[in-house]
Amino acid sequence: MAFDKIKPPISLSILVLFGLILLLLQLMSSATQESSELSAMYSWLLLVNALGSVVLLGLVGVNIYSLARQLKKREAGSRLTTRMVSLFVVLALAPAAIVFYFSMQFLHQGIDSWFNVEIDRAMEDALELSQASLDQRMRWHLRQTQQLTSKLVESSETQATLEMENLRELSGASEMTLFSRQGRIIASSSINPGDILPSLPDEHTWLQLRQNSEYVALTPVRDDELMIRVIVTVKAKEPQYLQALYPVPVRIADLADSVEFAFVRYQEMHFLRHSLKLSFSLALSLVLLMSLLAAIWVAFISIRNIVAPVKALVKGTQAVASGHYDQELPVMAQDDLGFLVESFNEMTHRIARASDETRMAGIEVENQRAYLETILANLTAGVISFDAEHKIRTANQAAYRIFHIHVNQFVGRTLLELVENYAELAEPLKSIQRLLEQADDIWQQRIAFLGPNGRQELLCRGTPLFSQEGFRVGAVVVFDDVTDLIQAQKNAAWGEVARRLAHEIKNPLTPIQLSAERLQHKLADKLAAGDADMLQRSTTTIVQQVEAMKEMVDDFSEYAKPSKKQTVDIDLPHLVQGVLALYALRSGVKFKADYDTGLLMIKGDPVSIRQVLHNLIKNALEAINTKGLIEISLRRVQKNNTDFIEIALYDDGPGIKDEQIEQIFEPYVTTKAKGTGLGLAIVKKIIEEHGGAIWVDTSRKVGAGFIIQLPACNF
């Protein structure tokens, strides 16, 4: 972040770069002017520009490589960047290439047009003209000097010295010198009195002089001055040389200079023609290359900046698509893309808010569902919901408890499918299925069946469910196990009967009995022997029947009266052993006791429990008559997370008929010739008062079997 702050803005960097490139190109352009001071730096500028191009080429290369990698990775925005860059390059390259091509054409044709045969010839002619002009002048001066020698032929050295000044002035020479063959100066005269030493010929001139005996040549004196040096031989006794230096008139010298300059310049240009083309082409190429590369590089940067928000948007959209709604994209500019980014941010905010709300609503619904499920689970009534095909959708704990079917075998199946695995439930399940299929409205039905725990009675209420369009989408069935309730109602009814019997029947019995005894007592002596005997038999019968009736009423009272339990801890094996000891002496009957190891304790009234055992054993003994086997087993079982002690009692008698099983625990139901029919009813009552259950073990095929479960005592 700190680096971002000190980093200059990109646009400024680009401006500086372009400025630098323009400066470099301008410098190079200036340097190509021969007269420019930058001319000396031309090579360096060329090198710097070339290096700049290489650097730019590198930058562009790096950008292309990076773009290619992004394309390969299919990164967001890479294809857009490629398209924009390609478009830019094509748009920039095409006109640049056209301009470059025509510039090169113009350049080459322009340079070539400077030179042609006519100008070549004219230049050469001009030079030749100058040379001819100067040559003529030289020859004229040679002749003039030769004529002067005649005046010196006869003169002595002294005379010559005197004559020299005149001769010089006469000839118009700027300097005149007479020297011997050995180079000794005999006489000299100069237009400039300051020149003490005359200009003597060099070795090369001497050589020519000795060969030709005369010499004439143009001699550049200083940079811009031409002299005609003429040396002729003076044919005296001792040959001497007369040297005359004639100045070339300024005008002619200037003209000659001008012609020579133009000729040299032209010749140089002609010679440099190809180099010139090359060097201009090079400069032009460099300018184009640098400008193009810089433009492409800047295009890369600019396009990257333009694409950056698009890239961010694509990434943001991908993130939103994958469920991350907390996307906040930075708004880089207040343009259309910035507006788009702002809109995107607002959209994600809204989506995030909506998503939060949905989630909260979902949680709320889930909570409600859990709450309802808890309520349903804790209902004592079983609740099963069905779909349109009568398949079970949901069922609560109570449903499992009532039917004793495991959870995972319940859901997703129809009731008829369950029948196949649970034959004992066939009756209620089929009844419910039939009601589901038939009922179009709320229905209620009481269904009784013999379950594994004995006879069960269910109160079922069904409600078909309809969609808003009126189609049937399922049903809900609520059922209660009303076995206990009905049993309690029956018990209460029988209690009432017993109480009334006691009240309404027992009361008149005592007067009947007393009256009968009184009749016997009063009339026995007064009647004849036969009559007295009949009276005796009748009163005895009345008294006996009244006694029997009293007994029966007492039994009913016993059954109906509220229990007066004294709850203590009972060690069942010990108690069972005590009861069995009473029957041990009966011949022909075998007792077989089987107890689980460990504590088998219950809480209850030992007298009542003992009565239960007596009643059951008495029943068994009556059933097996004189010879048989009675088995009693005690074991600890667990049911609905509660420990129970199970007492199973079996005999090998004739057993109980199926049609009797349902009513066997009800009062006044007996299979025996004599008996009140209250034995098992009292047993059931006692067991239920102790919080237990008793049922006939229908699975046993030989004899009769009773199973009692009593809550175990946990220490």
Next chain:
Amino acid sequence: MRASASSKSSLCYSLLYCLFAWLLPVLSYADAFGVEVKNAEMTLQGNSYVVSADIDYQLSARAMEALQNGVPLYWDTHIKVQQHRDYFWDKTLINTGIRYRIQYHALLNMYRVRNEGSGELYNFSTLSSALDLMSTIHNFHLMDKPVDTSKERYAVGIKVTLDRDALPLPLRPVAYTNPQWYLSSDWTLWPLTK
């Protein structure tokens, strides 16, 4: 008295050569051209050290052509005296030289050589005589104060270079890339003894 020559080429020249070499066809090296320092010696005249040398100028066809077409060529004769140092670069005590300009004058049909230092002008009708002037370095005054060669080691070096930066501008890129323009000599170094 001769020491092996060592060559140093400037960074600029090398880079330019690398950059533009591909632009130009490779030219033949068949012609023998270049500048060579033939004989060089340093003598003590009184209290002064003077240098004398013979330099052989062999112009390449391209250089000759340029000269014939009026292009002036600038030649620098570099003379230096170095003091040897074991753990550092050699110290240059004296670095001097002579700069000549040779140019063809079409009007007079002669070659003019100019000593750029003194301004002296020489005219020659032939190129060889013009080059002869530049070839001979006779008793070039180097330094007055004699050095103690018994304590320190000294070396004298001569090198002749063609100043390519003084060539006409269009010719420069070519001059840096075309071997025909690689006319400069290597350093000729020899130890200075009494």
